[in-house]
Amino acid sequence: MNDLFVYTLRLGDDALIAAQRTAEWIAAAPQLEEDVALGNIGLDQLGQARSLLQYAGQVEGADRSEDDLAYFRDERDFLNLQLCELPNGDFAHAMARLLYFATYQHLLYEELRGCADEMLAGVAGKAVKEVAYHVDHATQWVLRLGDGTEESHRRMQAGLDALWPYTAEMFESDDLVRRLAVAVDPSTLQAEWERRVMAVIDESTCSRPVASYQHSGGRTGRHTEHLGYLLAELQHVARSHPGATW
Amino acid sequence: MLAGMDSFQATIDADGRIEPRDAMPEGYRKTLIRQIAQHAHSEIIGMQPEGNWISRAPSLRRKAILMAKVQDEAGHGLYLYAAAETLGVDRADLLDLLHSGRQKYSSIFNYPTLTWADIGAIGWLVDGAAIVNQVPLCRCSYGPYARAMVRVCKEESFHQRQGFEILHTLCNGTPAQKAMAQDALDRWWWPSLMMFGPPDSASTHSEQSMAWGIKRHSNDELRQRFVDMTVPQADVLGLKVPDEGLSYDEETGHYRFTEPDYTELYDVVKGNGPCNQQRLAHRVKAHEDGAWVREAAAAYAGKQASRREGSAA
């Protein structure tokens, strides 16, 4: 398979699966203002997914649209990080995930917007502003929950700890990213990511999560059990009516 | 110089706007709070039937549109609660009234969304009916409500169109898709007619609200306007409105139609619709699950404020 296709798919799948989880919060957020805020974040993620999947289809040259790629691939063909697919927990869990993921995306897009591939650079240039806002939103909440009440502190710590074992996967390097000139080798982002994330965690009065076993596999299509259910829901209508337009 | 209530009546008579700090009859204030709160509750409960399909929207384009639409409804609820708050109530109290069942929301949202076509039907019919109801509210005598409605109407202009587009696509798609669209119309037609409330002959609040310039047209007038607007659109879609009594009256230029079964409306309002309990339970759960978050935010704000004072001293 074409390296650029696979690489673009990875980024697009991250954004798509993240959007699907973010959207689950709509009509369930702690306050109305947050329903609107999470709606904006979900729409940003979905927008990134659409641009990236569209481009992946174009690169592949097999006439597959964004919808073909989103709705008619199976679990093992999805290349997103496991961090993105884990089921939603409480609001602290959601903000921990957003802090981890958006900080990673921000560093990645900052690099990618200068890459030689005009399309990828264009998508990254637009997305970098969006995810900067996501980082800010997550940061504001991690600070408030970490340094709020006893209960919120406990929940924030639990969220940060629960997701920590899924963070190293973001920075895994492999032959593909080393071979593909336009790709950002994510291992180069890890130190700065840790610096930024730890600064927020420290200020929030939470403890830094302790080094733990790190899960892996998303980039080669090995996922948690949760992705299958997420996709079943996402794909059900489209697959029930193959060939239909909507 | 006109003081207090004289000035209120003079403003109403001159079709002027009443503003928050003006003197107003207690009945006017109470009627507005009840109506605006009910309207706000409808917006936020209305997020649920459509939110039900965000995860399953059959294309990414449709998913984005639906997310933006449901998000707008949260925003509209928010504008409306803010308008109610100018009358001296607090949003938190209004939410409590919703959660404890002491204030109602539009009964249309107590019907389930069973297929993707329902998302089309809600946009076309339910938002269509809402627009007919809401456009006159942009001229409501209470300034903050009228201004909120101007914003709501402006933002909602895409809602009805996207619903019609969904159905139009289904009606020009496979036979299964077309059948899905007809089924949705069959189920949503009567509840949509009920959105205009009981017939004028049985409407309790209407007369006073009209005199106060809160309401500009009667329920039956608006219902007729909706039918006249919608039937030709159904023809374009190639769908059949499920009313055997429907016919065009050349003389009046209006459609004659069968009145919906209002006992069903009263039943749903009383809490016996298919989804009343589910909708309220979901709303209460979101609110209760969020309590610790709101408390944390307040605690943090308090800490920050005292830290600032500490460093300033």
Add this chain to the structure above:
Amino acid sequence: MIEPLWEVFVRSRRGLSHTHVGSLHAPDATMALRNARDVYTRRQEGVSIWVVRAADITASSPDEKDEFFDPAGDKVYRHPTFYQVPEGVEHL
């Protein structure tokens, strides 16, 4: 627990002043500003936002409106249309 109410003002584009657009609830100013961005500028309505705690606004009272605003009514000489300009005079 009741979150404070904030009034939101948005500058729709450069060169125009901030205009009141509505209100919202937020625990503090930082969140109020962010909420305002999410709630009131979803459709590119603004390039700059102010938020003000509703409780911090001092407003004139409708009871005082006669003594506040009526005295300005008869000062017609403050408006250029009050003055007669002789025929043929331009740029005045």
